[in-house]
Amino acid sequence: MGMTIAEKIIARAAGVTAVKAGEIHTVTLDYLMSNDGTTHLTIDMYNKLRNPRIADKEKLVWIVDHNVPCDSPKTAASQKKMRDFARDNGITFYEGEGVCHQIMCEKHVVPGQLIFGADSHTCAYGALGAFGTGVGCTDYLYGMVTGGSWVMVPETLRFNLTGKLADRVTARDLILTIIGMIGANGANYHAMEFVGDGMKNLNMSDRISICNLCVEAGAKTALMEVDDITLAYLEEHGGRKPAACFKSDDDAVFEKTFDIDLSSIVPVVAKPHFVDNLAPVDDVKGVKINEAFLGSCNNGRIEDLRLGASIIKGHKVADKVRFLVVPASQEVYRQALREGLLDIFMEAGAMIMNPNCSVCWGSCQGVIGAGEVLISTGTRNFKGRAGDKNSFVYLGSAATVAASAIAGEIVSPYTY
Amino acid sequence: MEQFTGKVWLLGDDIDTDIIIPTEYLALKTVKDMAPYGFSPLRPELAAQIKPGDIIVAGKNFGCGSSREQAPEVIKALGVRAVIARSYARIFFRNAINNGLLLIENDTLCKDVKEGDEITVNVGESIEYNGQTYPISALPDNLLDILEAGGLVKAMQKLNGIIK
Numbered sequence: 249m250g251m252t253i254a255e256k257i258i259a260r261a262a263g264v265t266a267v268k269a270g271e272i273h274t275v276t277l278d279y280l281m282s283n284d285g286t287t288h289l290t291i292d293m294y295n296k297l298r299n300p301r302i303a304d305k306e307k308l309v310w311i312v313d314h315n316v317p318c319d320s321p322k323t324a325a326s327q328k329k330m331r332d333f334a335r336d337n338g339i340t341f342y343e344g345e346g347v348c349h350q351i352m353c354e355k356h357v358v359p360g361q362l363i364f365g366a367d368s369h370t371c372a373y374g375a376l377g378a379f380g381t382g383v384g385c386t387d388y389l390y391g392m393v394t395g396g397s398w399v400m401v402p403e404t405l406r407f408n409l410t411g412k413l414a415d416r417v418t419a420r421d422l423i424l425t426i427i428g429m430i431g432a433n434g435a436n437y438h439a440m441e442f443v444g445d446g447m448k449n450l451n452m453s454d455r456i457s458i459c460n461l462c463v464e465a466g467a468k469t470a471l472m473e474v475d476d477i478t479l480a481y482l483e484e485h486g487g488r489k490p491a492a493c494f495k496s497d498d499d500a501v502f503e504k505t506f507d508i509d510l511s512s513i514v515p516v517v518a519k520p521h522f523v524d525n526l527a528p529v530d531d532v533k534g535v536k537i538n539e540a541f542l543g544s545c546n547n548g549r550i551e552d553l554r555l556g557a558s559i560i561k562g563h564k565v566a567d568k569v570r571f572l573v574v575p576a577s578q579e580v581y582r583q584a585l586r587e588g589l590l591d592i593f594m595e596a597g598a599m600i601m602n603p604n605c606s607v608c609w610g611s612c613q614g615v616i617g618a619g620e621v622l623i624s625t626g627t628r629n630f631k632g633r634a635g636d637k638n639s640f641v642y643l644g645s646a647a648t649v650a651a652s653a654i655a656g657e658i659v660s661p662y663t664y
Numbered sequence: 665m666e667q668f669t670g671k672v673w674l675l676g677d678d679i680d681t682d683i684i685i686p687t688e689y690l691a692l693k694t695v696k697d698m699a700p701y702g703f704s705p706l707r708p709e710l711a712a713q714i715k716p717g718d719i720i721v722a723g724k725n726f727g728c729g730s731s732r733e734q735a736p737e738v739i740k741a742l743g744v745r746a747v748i749a750r751s752y753a754r755i756f757f758r759n760a761i762n763n764g765l766l767l768i769e770n771d772t773l774c775k776d777v778k779e780g781d782e783i784t785v786n787v788g789e790s791i792e793y794n795g796q797t798y799p800i801s802a803l804p805d806n807l808l809d810i811l812e813a814g815g816l817v818k819a820m821q822k823l824n825g826i827i828k
Contacts, residue, residue: 272804285690286733293817298826322691368731368755384733384759386816398806432678433725437754466725468754522678611687630682630729637686637705 250497252404253471254439257379260492261362269403269501276396277307278361278378278491283348284312286366286385288326291333293389302337303395310334311351312343316604319612346577346603349373349545353456354485354579359474360492362399364391368463369545369627374470375455377478377493379439381469402468404439405430406502409446411511416661418555419454420547420625420645422513423461426506428526436466438503441496443473446510452481453551460546461627464523515661517623518643521631529648529660537642538620540571540653541607547625547646548576548603550583556650557589559664565597566656572614573598574606598653610634616641623652666787670719670745673710674779675703679722680729681756685738698734699741716743719783721774723749727756736760746785748773748800761807764814773798 251259251266259267261275282290287310294300302308310330315323327343334341342351348365349372357363359377363370366388373380381399383391391397413422427434440462442455450458455477459470472478474493482488496502515529542548542556553575565571573593575581581603584590590600607614608626616622616635622642624634629641644652647661654664682705689701702711720739726749727735736759739747746766760767770791777783777793784792788802803811813819821827 272806286731289733297817298821320691322693326691366731368729382731382755384731384755384762386733386762387758390816390820432728433751433753436725436751463755464729466728466753609687628680628682628729630680632686632705633682 249501250499252439252496252500252502253441253473253494254379254402254404254469256494257360257362258399258401260360267401269401271401272398273401274396275362275399277364277391279309279356279363280307280388280391281309281311281348281352281363281365281367281370282388283310283367284314284327284330287330290366290385290389290392291329293386294392297393300393302392305338307395308339308392309352309356310339310341311345311348313346313348314605314609315612316344316602344602344604346580347545347548347605349460350548350576350580354577358482358488359478359490360494364388364397369460371462371467371470372456372460372545374459374472375452376482377472377474377490379469379471382463402437402439403503404441405435406505407440407442408505408507409442409444409510410507411446411509412449413510413513416647417513417515418645418647419450419457421516422510423458424516424518424526424643425513426508427461427465427524428516428518430465432464432522432524433466435462437468440465440467440470441472442470447472447475448477449510451551452477453549456549457546464627515645515648517648517658518629520629520640520642523628523643529644529658532642532658533660535642535658536621537569537623537652537657539607539614539616539622540569540649541574541614541622541624541626542646542649543572543574543576543606544608544626545576546627548574548580550580552625552646553580553584553589554587556646557592559647559650559661560596560598560654561592563596563654563664565653569653569656570614571598571653572601572607574601575603577603607634623649623658625649667784668717668745669782669784670717671715672719672721672777672779672781672783673714674774674777675720675722677723678725678728681727681732681735682729684727684735685732690732690734695734695737695741699738702738702742711742714742714744717745718743719785720744720747721749721777722747723774724751726752727760728753731755731759733759733763736763736765740765748791750774761810762816764811764818766811768800770798770800
């Protein structure tokens with residue numbers, strides 16, 4: 249019987265010829281990524297082990313991105329612990345360089361790899377044909393010390409994409425629509441695989457946006473095939489070569505296949521307080537906002553900033569609205585600077601921040617207060633996520649966010 | 665076969681980890697310090713009401729959202745004996761097992777049970793409530809070993825002869 253991409257990647261990592269959905273396998277991991285959310289906890293547990301040793305330090309990538317720059321003495325202490333340990337043990341370490349998943353895509357991940365990240369949006373690496381999945385700090389510790397872990401082989405849901413997204417409709421609208429369609433646990437424990445003729449109309453930024461959000465449908469991972477777009481991205485970013493390029497076999501078994509015509513997608517938002525609480529933007533027009541955020545591992549890339557800038561150019565941010573623009577990495581920031589995009593945002597009255605998780609994380613930048621409303625390209629809108637427990641978060645695309653920042657209320661991205 | 669009885673606290677669908685332990689409390693020193701704020705955005709009084717041995721019954725997709733491992737740790741620190749939900753988000757599931765928190769899947773109990781009632785759990789077999797028996801399945805062996813040891817690190821220490 250044929251195998252899916254997910255099965256092939258696990259088989260490679262397990263060192264076996266074939267695996268089937270439902271089986272549990274011991275695997276060797278290609279990378280173990282951890283950020284300042286939980287690395288200090290992993291270190292505490294590591295130091296309590298008898299004769300602790302790191303299996304392969306080359307596989308570890310540690311990134312400070314959630315509270316950057318540091319927001320409190322407590323966070324300073326936990327980051328120092330992470331920084332010192334990385335330095336003392338020769339672990340690849342980034343601080344202030346950008347959001348973890350953006351760094352991993354720009355600098356490390358290659359097709360065919362099996363990667364654990366101590367962060368739920370690790371599924372983003374599917375855009376590069378790699379099986380990335382989120383874990384907690386204990387699973388991370390186990391991987392750090394042994395170089396591997398156990399995984400149950402997931403079933404795959406296939407999404408066959410055709411056509412092309414309409415003007416000002418984005419990959420963010422597409423993945424939000426899919427999550428709204430299947431529900432917050434519609435892909436629970438599954439791999440979400442995206443294929444089809446429509447793929448050639450989705451660039452790497454679109455693909456990362458799509459794969460990144462799949463965990464919000466409960467997915468274990470997201471996967472895509474490797475094509476010329478993937479290879480060009482890898483070549484531009486350090487001349488990286490794939491470990492393996494997998495396609496699902498013609499006789500692979502998928503639990504379900506969905507056919508999606510990209511041209512049918514319209515701008516949407518996820519309303520408070522759930523990512524699958526979908527509505528077309530037109531249905532929530534007029535909702536007053538206090539803050540707008542363009543950034544995050546989902547939509548903080550140059551393509552998102554270009555789109556936002558093209559809409560806000562010549563306009564001003566609405567009175568009493570804060571608009572935070574946060575490039576997802578130093579690379580994006582510097583390119584936005586060169587292209588004059590940051591000037592456009594600042595002329596409009598937006599605040600440009602350093603590359604970090606920022607407003608999405610709801611802890612150190614652009615935190616919202618009681619009764620406030622945020623429209624955001626962040627990944628989640630759970631109750632209290634962005635600040636006060638009595639605040640409201642709407643999720644939307646870079647285009648919807650930029651247009652709403654001008655209007656001071658949620659509006660269609662076609663408004664300006 | 666293990667058996668225990670506990671008082672039920674009833675929660676709904678899609679209880680996410682930002683609710684189980686909001687971001688602002690993750691900077692607190694220990695899980696014990698965080699525990700009083702468990703579930704606070706949804707039910708601010710709940711953490712103080714939960715007593716050791718109590719059981720949480722919930723709907724679908726329990727533990728969805730952020731991978732923060734503090735979520736199952738806080739539930740355990742509150743003394744919750746087990747969680748019984750219609751389904752679990754997978755990162756939460758792994759994290760809970762890795763911390764020795766028992767998770768049970770059952771589709772219908774949450775619709776029948778009332779908060780404050782008592783239920784009896786026969787681990788790996790059934791739940792008894794109000795004269796009715798609800799079947800439950802056993803975890804795969806490798807996960808059962810981890811759970812019975814009290815978590816992943818303890819299971820490995822047992823395997824390596826570091827602890828008994």
